[in-house]
Amino acid sequence: MQKKAYDQVLDYLKERIERKDIVYGGKIPSERELVETLGISRNSVREALRIMEHTGILESHHGKGTYLVNRMGESLSDVFSMLVLMEESNYREVTQLRKILDKQAYVQACTSITEEGKEKIQRIASRMEAGDLEERMRADHELHRTIYEYSQNHLLLLLLDALSKLIHEQGEIVLRQAASIDTGRWICLHQKIAQCLIEGKIEEGLMSVEEHYQWLECEIKMC
Amino acid sequence: MQKKAYDQVLDYLKERIERKDIVYGGKIPSERELVETLGISRNSVREALRIMEHTGILESHHGKGTYLVNRMGESLSDVFSMLVLMEESNYREVTQLRKILDKQAYVQACTSITEEGKEKIQRIASRMEAGDLEERMRADHELHRTIYEYSQNHLLLLLLDALSKLIHEQGEIVLRQAASIDTGRWICLHQKIAQCLIEGKIEEGLMSVEEHYQWLECEIKMC
């Protein structure tokens, strides 16, 4: 089992990334350059670049070049959506996972959040009360995301993004219905979470998150 | 922004997978067939196949063909390891995530485990006591994996596999040291988890899992 040609490209680029020779947002050598450097055909180079692009670390721009980026969240959500497609997973498992991630993110955010962060949470909570359905949906997403940001765990944030996208694709309509049917409860639950976070109440906040998910499950069943 | 050629292949195959036209372990059309069917070049076909292979749903076998498989765990662990490579994540975040997944898996396994499962856990725990270091390392992995299996959540199991592989690559030596230095405690902690699971003690088992991770953190710091 000898190495495949495109593996050379993967190794070569990973090594340069590790050496910080290529940095975030930076350009990688053009396809034709890699052909010369590594002495392989353009086909093989392109196979490697497609893999890395799909992994979420490269982005090719027609006419400009290929750049080092961080879009691994999208790549993860692709994998998850393939899992669902192949019926190896389902909506129940996805929300189950999100619940425990939400809880953990909440706990960590509680101890790490700054004053600035608390103000941000406060602003989002206010918007939830005032805005229309669209505005509330956006605020909902921002609230959850902000909590993850202050959890100081990139891995959690990445998984949130991946799961969010998946839930977005699958459960958008359901969530929309639920949020519009029982608006009062929906706002109340989110504000409770926000309030607990601001006041640093870990246990109470956790219960709110739990409540939030129980409410979601109920609403989903009713739809 | 029009569609890229290889996207046609992705769409075509995904559609056939969704229709159950291609099943697990089954063979997909050969590259040359896809060229004819879709009217695109072999290069483009291959780019698409490389993407899907790297996503963990295809596997090409030289001289045989390309098959539909489920190796998405490996694909996930690739993404995670790229994250670490690009210093967007680290060992702390990975173990933190694993801890909460372990806990959740434990809780769900507690309520879903069968008599057969309990016997399996019992056997693994015994092996841990009797065997040498290698045997214990294997038993350790099997214990954790069995718990995930009975959690009845494929997504959790998939993430475990991905994280395990990553930890294996990064922390193998540390774990080995820790396990050999403080063998008694190590065995004791695992047996406690096993025992709690068999007896259905949720809260007590959760504390054991927590203890297990605290012990790990201590040992890692000491190394």
Place this chain on the structure above:
DNA sequence: GAGTGGTCTAGACCACGGC
């Protein structure tokens, strides 16, 4: 030997972005 994946050749043309 037939079929398959893995790789390469040596070009070509197009579409796009930046100068």
Place this chain on the structure above:
DNA sequence: CCGTGGTCTAGACCACTCC
């Protein structure tokens, strides 16, 4: 206009598997 990615042509040869 030049460099870039996106795609294609029309083959070719090798290594591998299965029969």
